[in-house]
Amino acid sequence: MPANYQFPHRDLLGIEGLSERDISGILDLAESYIALNRKQDKKQNLLSGRTLINLFFESSTRTRTSFELAGLRLGADVINMQVSGSAIEKGETLLDTAATLNAMHPDFITVRHPESGAVMLLSQKVNCPVINAGDGSHEHPTQALLDALTIRTKGRKFKGLKVAICGDIKHSRVARSNIYLLTTMGADVRVIAPPTLMPPYIEKLGVTAYTDMRKGIEDVDVIMMLRLQLERMSASYLPSIREYFRLYGLNPEKLQLAKEDALIMHPGPINRGVEIGSEVADDIQRSVILDQVELGVAVRQAVLALLG
Amino acid sequence: MPANYQFPHRDLLGIEGLSERDISGILDLAESYIALNRKQDKKQNLLSGRTLINLFFESSTRTRTSFELAGLRLGADVINMQVSGSAIEKGETLLDTAATLNAMHPDFITVRHPESGAVMLLSQKVNCPVINAGDGSHEHPTQALLDALTIRTKGRKFKGLKVAICGDIKHSRVARSNIYLLTTMGADVRVIAPPTLMPPYIEKLGVTAYTDMRKGIEDVDVIMMLRLQLERMSASYLPSIREYFRLYGLNPEKLQLAKEDALIMHPGPINRGVEIGSEVADDIQRSVILDQVELGVAVRQAVLALLG
């Protein structure tokens, strides 16, 4: 556990701008929480008497529950606020919502929002640390951190690690946060997407772009599959699910092109038969999808502890 | 309170398969929680540091609240997950949801699901005790246990007790769990339903079937009325509410055929004027409907304590 690492920012709005030392500091502390979560008595009192508000403008049971568990297990009181049935529906602006919550003296606010940049905007109106739980197609920093922690606990070093991120790169906050994190840590990052879902500027982020998955996946150490939002079909980005799976879905045949011990990752929830086949998703030798979920709680505990 | 009874199963998926000793063991422990819930300070720390997840694929405020109170009062952290706005809506399979939750290291999961068997399926993918909070038309074991505790606290003995269960036997998990429990404890169980709502095989469960309520109710010690799902009307199982109430609703006139001190039970929420008349539901001498609600919390505390 890190002796005296201090996180130098008030908020965690994204991975962009974090240093290698910041990322390692979070991961080091997170490691210590893995064991705690496996115990019967998972409770610490580090944050007792503090208030964490989970403010979700999009529903996400998985992420909200992960933050809720992280807060409760550190002793905080946790309040969940879903957009449905809230003041936002009555026409209150984002900034009024922020100022209102702030007046109740929360100690942490996690925010998920469908618009890129909304979380940063909100953070400017409050006095407590804000954690971005996913904003539009911008960033989802705790996802990238839990992915990194998973890679690290599997004994891989980031320096020179070959990682392929595959799927809807254009709209994916998970991809963006992972690109920032992995390139900062010295990994060799490739992104794979159909031409319609590949942003034109992407190589400026220090990655190599592939539209042919078979080429992109060759010899990689880690494969991160992205969830395909099915609404991309109706928006004419893609011809059909069958076609998508054939070209960009991970199956045993394509997997053979990667290193033999390549890790298979996915932020979940998975679409079986869309971006990933069941033989691959359930391959207990190589799929670390459930490790990601487990370590997600530990990473969020570390973030709360460091910002608290 | 039981000195050293140990529940021999990891989960509570149903009453079927429980022994008389298991049922008595749960009821004995539950009795000790009744007094706790009547105190001002209702808190114990038996489960402190543990996590209970209430995973409800159907909404049921009453049952969810009862489990939530049971968990909180024993000191656990409680997380509520409703299907609405969750990953399940995004197309995640039940088993993926189970594996995902499991990775977060809950200590207990209660599950309500509209499909019979779904809870057992889910339990096979997780490492912690699972409590069936109602699955399809299969079982609702804590309901039968709280019904039994109510009968017992009213001073009735199960051996030879005449119990009539009346209503939509075909679709009722409450009926099924009660049939298993009461026959195991030696009661004499009758089921009463219109021919369209009576399953053909039902007598194989050791009960006597009646389609004439007046005959079925004769001389019984306990009358358990079932909630009529109003959608049965549109599905043509029944001609009309008025007709149903005339033939199968409990009113003072039919009640006279039962024993003078017969207990009136209902799992709630009640449909006044559909399956039960208000004079009967509100009869403070004989209706124990609110006792059932009260003892429901105690039963759930006992179940959590025994599985913990």
Added chain:
Amino acid sequence: MPANYQFPHRDLLGIEGLSERDISGILDLAESYIALNRKQDKKQNLLSGRTLINLFFESSTRTRTSFELAGLRLGADVINMQVSGSAIEKGETLLDTAATLNAMHPDFITVRHPESGAVMLLSQKVNCPVINAGDGSHEHPTQALLDALTIRTKGRKFKGLKVAICGDIKHSRVARSNIYLLTTMGADVRVIAPPTLMPPYIEKLGVTAYTDMRKGIEDVDVIMMLRLQLERMSASYLPSIREYFRLYGLNPEKLQLAKEDALIMHPGPINRGVEIGSEVADDIQRSVILDQVELGVAVRQAVLALLG
């Protein structure tokens, strides 16, 4: 802090009927919680082991969260029950819901309901203190108390204080509770509304009615703007939003008619450009809208503490 004030009622159903001493007693105690909420460790154990149920038949994130924080910070377990997905939707009556909840031995129930009088009705079926969190167009007592606390912490005395309440007086529980409170405390209360939204009997409550906002606001110490429910437009109470804002919206020009140091209040969430202009709502010299939110938690803590 008050040495030994005892609140003489079991419930807080409204401000009507409270004495000047009751109101001061609540405000005095609430003052002591303001500092607690500004600390890092906001937790007391005054209500530990007790259960607070927030029963909301209308959604209101702001009020529900405020009560939830108040309960949690005093150490209580808090259960949220929203009407959606609840037994009420299955046709259970209000009184059956009340009796059911009561059987679970809550120690406090807060209730929000769209019908005037529903909270009192419910309170008659339960054994614990009930707090009205807003019922129809009847009362919203904690809102009036937090408004009063805000006025007091800004150094104003109630005796002779000129307060104008402006907006949809006819349908506003906030207006009604404030009228009762402020007249009891000796303030000089004016109500301002369009003729269609002014109840005919209103002057019997001891206030002066104005349909001309410019006259009503003249020389006042406090301006309380009410939220305009936009559905009033479609119900033909009002010609248009633009017209409403021109005649009854608070803007810098109308504000000049009030005292120079007049406080601007609003129960939130605000409709910018409908009942209040942004220059006024965000005027950090005079707008105390966020103070109201902050003190709302303190007032609710005081109410729970006094009823507990």
